[in-house]
Amino acid sequence: MERKNRWEGYSEVQLGELEEICERYKTSLNVAKTERESVKLAVKLAKDAGYQNIRQCIEEGKQLEAGDKVFAECMGKTLVLFEIGQEPLEKGMNILGAHVDSPRIDVKQNPMYEDSNMAYLDTHYYGGIKKYQWVALPMALHGVVVKKDGTVLEVVIGEEENEPVLVITDLLVHLSQEQIEKKASIVIEGENLDVLIGTRPAVEKELTDEEKKEKVKTQILRLLKSRYNIEEEDFLSAELEIVPAGKARDCGLDGSMIIGYGQDDRVCAFPSLFALLETKHPKRTACCILVDKEEIGSVGATGMQSRFFENTVAELAALTGGESELKTKRALANSYMLSSDVSAGYDPLYASAFEKKNSAYLGRGLVLNKFTGSRGKAGSNDANPEYIAKLRSIFDREDIGFQTAEMGRVDLGGGGTIAFIMANYGMQVIDSGVAVLCMHAPYEVTSKADVYEAYRGYKAFLKDMA
Numbered sequence: 033m034e035r036k037n038r039w040e041g042y043s044e045v046q047l048g049e050l051e052e053i054c055e056r057y058k059t060s061l062n063v064a065k066t067e068r069e070s071v072k073l074a075v076k077l078a079k080d081a082g083y084q085n086i087r088q089c090i091e092e093g094k095q096l097e098a099g100d101k102v103f104a105e106c107m108g109k110t111l112v113l114f115e116i117g118q119e120p121l122e123k124g125m126n127i128l129g130a131h132v133d134s135p136r137i138d139v140k141q142n143p144m145y146e147d148s149n150m151a152y153l154d155t156h157y158y159g160g161i162k163k164y165q166w167v168a169l170p171m172a173l174h175g176v177v178v179k180k181d182g183t184v185l186e187v188v189i190g191e192e193e194n195e196p197v198l199v200i201t202d203l204l205v206h207l208s209q210e211q212i213e214k215k216a217s218i219v220i221e222g223e224n225l226d227v228l229i230g231t232r233p234a235v236e237k238e239l240t241d242e243e244k245k246e247k248v249k250t251q252i253l254r255l256l257k258s259r260y261n262i263e264e265e266d267f268l269s270a271e272l273e274i275v276p277a278g279k280a281r282d283c284g285l286d287g288s289m290i291i292g293y294g295q296d297d298r299v300c301a302f303p304s305l306f307a308l309l310e311t312k313h314p315k316r317t318a319c320c321i322l323v324d325k326e327e328i329g330s331v332g333a334t335g336m337q338s339r340f341f342e343n344t345v346a347e348l349a350a351l352t353g354g355e356s357e358l359k360t361k362r363a364l365a366n367s368y369m370l371s372s373d374v375s376a377g378y379d380p381l382y383a384s385a386f387e388k389k390n391s392a393y394l395g396r397g398l399v400l401n402k403f404t405g406s407r408g409k410a411g412s413n414d415a416n417p418e419y420i421a422k423l424r425s426i427f428d429r430e431d432i433g434f435q436t437a438e439m440g441r442v443d444l445g446g447g448g449t450i451a452f453i454m455a456n457y458g459m460q461v462i463d464s465g466v467a468v469l470c471m472h473a474p475y476e477v478t479s480k481a482d483v484y485e486a487y488r489g490y491k492a493f494l495k496d497m498a
């Protein structure tokens with residue numbers, strides 16, 4: 033049952049639309065390299081499309097009707113959007129859910145130090161990474177610094193061509209005999225992922241004794257103060273992320289692919305957002321969730337395991353016909369969801385890691401994973417065949433390219449998503465997404481055809497699933 037390569041059947045009109053969607057997607061990747069930036073961009077696009085903050089509706093006591101559009105955000109890092117459908121909310125929603133956090137390197141709360149006239153930021157990596165992939169690359173600093181008076185300073189350093197970048201150094205090959213004999217997991221150790229930020233010392237004669245001990249650090253602190261109004265103690269209430277510098281770009285001599293940072297899982301998040309914002313007058317309430325913390329277990333207030341989504345649906349129920357705990361439970365249980373997360377793209381250079389018949393291939397469309405998890409399906413949601421049959425019917429009717437896959441060879445590893453969390457409500461959920469090469473590396477690779485088919489598939493799901 034080999035699925036066809038979607039490039040083989042596109043019309044000129046479809047190819048034009050494909051390129052337009054992919055340009056929008058690449059622009060989004062370039063603007064939004066963190067979960068905060070992703071939510072900020074999504075809110076802007078939502079407001080431009082006529083969405084209103086649900087808090088305003090609550091304050092005004094406004095009752096929502098079919099066609100109304102609202103959003104709610106949690107701490108600037110998780111966002112949920114709804115377009116009210118023609119059917120009562122308790123009949124259920126059609127939900128697209130994706131995460132907007134990505135593997136990265138975080139700056140510690142007490143990060144700055146100097147060693148041998150070199151200034152560094154101490155770090156702690158976030159999510160599953162091959163640490164050796166993150167050295168000797170141009171890096172940028174993104175995030176926020178919150179002053180004691182509550183002022184929030186947004187920080188982006190290293191993305192403009194005239195700005196300096198940062199780097200995590202590696203040992204030269206000439207002296208690396210001992211290093212390269214180590215296991216890949218410890219060739220670069222977590223505590224050695226510190227970021228080099230300067231080597232120029234302060235030269236004034238009137239330095240304090242403490243400043244004289246760390247002249248490079250002193251110079252960096254002065255720079256941070258003069259350019260960004262950041263003091264060393266402000267790192268205590270900062271959230272700063274080290275990410276690869278530079279823009280997402282076309283990849284391949286034929287320009288058929290996209291290479292860029294953070295495609296896991298923004299390659300699902302942004303097409304989901306585009307699909308919702310372009311949905312008009314849905315029969316069932318249409319919903320898009322952009323959530324944080326998936327890469328570390330969906331924990332915390334902004335993760336999918338929090339009550340934020342459930343509480344927001346309860347608020348929605350109150351605004352669409354009266355508050356009712358039972359109505360909220362029915363709305364959740366009667367919903368359908370595409371838990372949109374990426375799949376491991378088959379790579380013939382590493383064929384032994386895959387089972388060829390049940391792998392996701394670049395260019396063959398949206399990927400459906402009946403289950404994820406690891407080994408004996410631990411930590412998995414296992415989608416019901418009745419639900420999969422409904423999706424097949426919709427996708428075939430709309431000529432949406434799709435394929436089915438598992439996460440690599442049995443007993444080799446695996447991965448999880450937010451699907452099992454949402455399935456706890458009793459709703460129908462399946463993992464769906466886009467095949468990715470080099471997943472969790474600083475730069476990941478996707479097929480433009482798959483981005484396009486995901487976008488088309490998400491639109492068809494929101495419109496037709498019933």
